[in-house]
Amino acid sequence: MKRNTWQREAVTTELNAINGFVSAQALFARMRDAGSTISLATVYRALTDLVGEKAADSLLSPEGENLYRACASDGHHHHLICRSCGATAEINAEPVESWAQQVAAAHGFTQAQHVVDVFGLCADCSLT
Amino acid sequence: MKRNTWQREAVTTELNAINGFVSAQALFARMRDAGSTISLATVYRALTDLVGEKAADSLLSPEGENLYRACASDGHHHHLICRSCGATAEINAEPVESWAQQVAAAHGFTQAQHVVDVFGLCADCSLT
DNA sequence: AGACTTATTGCGAACGGTTGTCAATAAGCC
DNA sequence: GGCTTATTGACAACCGTTCGCAATAAGTCT
Numbered sequence: 001m002k003r004n005t006w007q008r009e010a011v012t013t014e015l016n017a018i019n020g021f022v023s024a025q026a027l028f029a030r031m032r033d034a035g036s037t038i039s040l041a042t043v044y045r046a047l048t049d050l051v052g053e054k055a056a057d058s059l060l061s062p063e064g065e066n067l068y069r070a071c072a073s074d075g076h077h078h079h080l081i082c083r084s085c086g087a088t089a090e091i092n093a094e095p096v097e098s099w100a101q102q103v104a105a106a107h108g109f110t111q112a113q114h115v116v117d118v119f120g121l122c123a124d125c126s127l128t
Numbered sequence: 129m130k131r132n133t134w135q136r137e138a139v140t141t142e143l144n145a146i147n148g149f150v151s152a153q154a155l156f157a158r159m160r161d162a163g164s165t166i167s168l169a170t171v172y173r174a175l176t177d178l179v180g181e182k183a184a185d186s187l188l189s190p191e192g193e194n195l196y197r198a199c200a201s202d203g204h205h206h207h208l209i210c211r212s213c214g215a216t217a218e219i220n221a222e223p224v225e226s227w228a229q230q231v232a233a234a235h236g237f238t239q240a241q242h243v244v245d246v247f248g249l250c251a252d253c254s255l256t
Numbered sequence: 257a258g259a260c261t262t263a264t265t266g267c268g269a270a271c272g273g274t275t276g277t278c279a280a281t282a283a284g285c286c
Numbered sequence: 287g288g289c290t291t292a293t294t295g296a297c298a299a300c301c302g303t304t305c306g307c308a309a310t311a312a313g314t315c316t
Contacts, residue, residue: 003283003292025273039295044274062243064192064302065273080235089235095227100246107208107217108251115190115245118228123236131263131312153302167266172303192273193302 007038011046012070015056020088021067021081059117082122091118135166139174140198143184148215149195149207187245210250219246 014031015022022030028043047068050056057069059079069079069088078093096116104112142159143150150158156171175196178184185197187207197216206221224244232240 001284001292005283005293007294023273037295041275041296042294045293060188060190060192062188064188064194066192080232080237082237091231091235093227096224096244099221099223103208103219104246104248107219108254109208109210109246109248110254111211112246112248114247115243116224118232118237118240118242120232120237120240126236126238129263129313133264133312135265151302165266169267169304170265173264 007042008046008049010036010038011043012050012055015047015050015068016070018070021057021059021061021069021079023061023065023067025065027068062119078116078118080118080120082120082125135170136174136177138164138166139171140178140183143175143178143196144198146198149185149187149189149197149209151189151193151195153193155196190247206244206246208246208248210253211247215250215252 010031011027014027014034018027018030024044024047025040027047028038028040031038031043047056047058051058051068055071057071057079059067061067077090078096080089080091082088093116096114100112100114100116104110138159139155142155142162146155146158152172152175153168155175156166156168159166159171175184175186175194179186179196183199185199185207187195189195205218206224208217208219210216221244224242228240228242228244232238
């Protein structure tokens with residue numbers, strides 16, 4: 001039986017309050033700073049659950065950290081991520097979907113998954 | 129001044145002998161099994177150097193491990209990687225290149241980079 | 257060849273992110 | 287209010303990777 005705890009809700013809320021991807025550690029730090037007494041392990045567990053329920057996205061940053069984000073539109077989609085401020089835009093990757101399938105099939109690969117993310121500097125951060 | 133040691137050569141050789149991406153740990157294990165007395169740290173250092181000299185590719189697997197591969201064709205390219213045996217094929221991602229640029233530009237992003245890799249099961253491994 | 261300089265090695269300890277252990281706590285059901 | 291058991295928190299354990307440092311050896315100079 002799944003139980004509702006204030007900890008899980010706190011994680012969900014905090015994640016929703018953030019526009020963009022955050023690391024588990026960063027999320028934990030924010031909550032602690034805001035006065036929460038939640039533990040780091042619980043943040044990890046909550047995030048893992050959220051991803052499992054498809055209520056959050058996760059991706060692996062180039063530094064090897066797991067980043068999480070509240071998942072607005074559900075289903076399969078990709079991201080455009082600002083390297084500087086972390087802001088994200090969900091992008092229509094339809095062309096890439098079919099391309100990935102084709103390319104995999106052409107080489108005899110099955111069960112193709114793909115990692116497609118575009119990192120850059122958003123309009124605001126580009127002004128610097 | 130850069131010096132040539134048998135350790136570096138051994139790493140280069142071993143990497144060239146492998147068709148596909150390997151983790152530093154796996155490479156180290158293979159060398160040890162083959163009788164080498166090289167140390168793990170040295171393998172890491174050698175691999176890092178190789179990547180720096182663009183003599184090897186590296187990418188981050190979904191599990192958060194760094195994978196390395198001798199770099200045949202130089203320049204920008206992407207990979208189709210077998211989740212089971214690690215075999216790879218370099219793929220022509222031309223359509224994706226331009227798509228990434230467009231999508232970034234459309235959102236006002238500059239200095240766009242992209243992470244595009246397709247993981248799947250190769251023909252052989254699909255037979256299981 | 258022999259001496260010398262200093263890049264490189266190997267070892268083990270340290271690190272950062274993440275997961276596991278386990279007793280204590282508390283959510284949901286009676 | 288009790289009872290059951292999912293969940294929490296604190297901390298140890300892990301895993302891949304990097305760092306510190308003394309010992310080793312590559313390239314240079316003579």
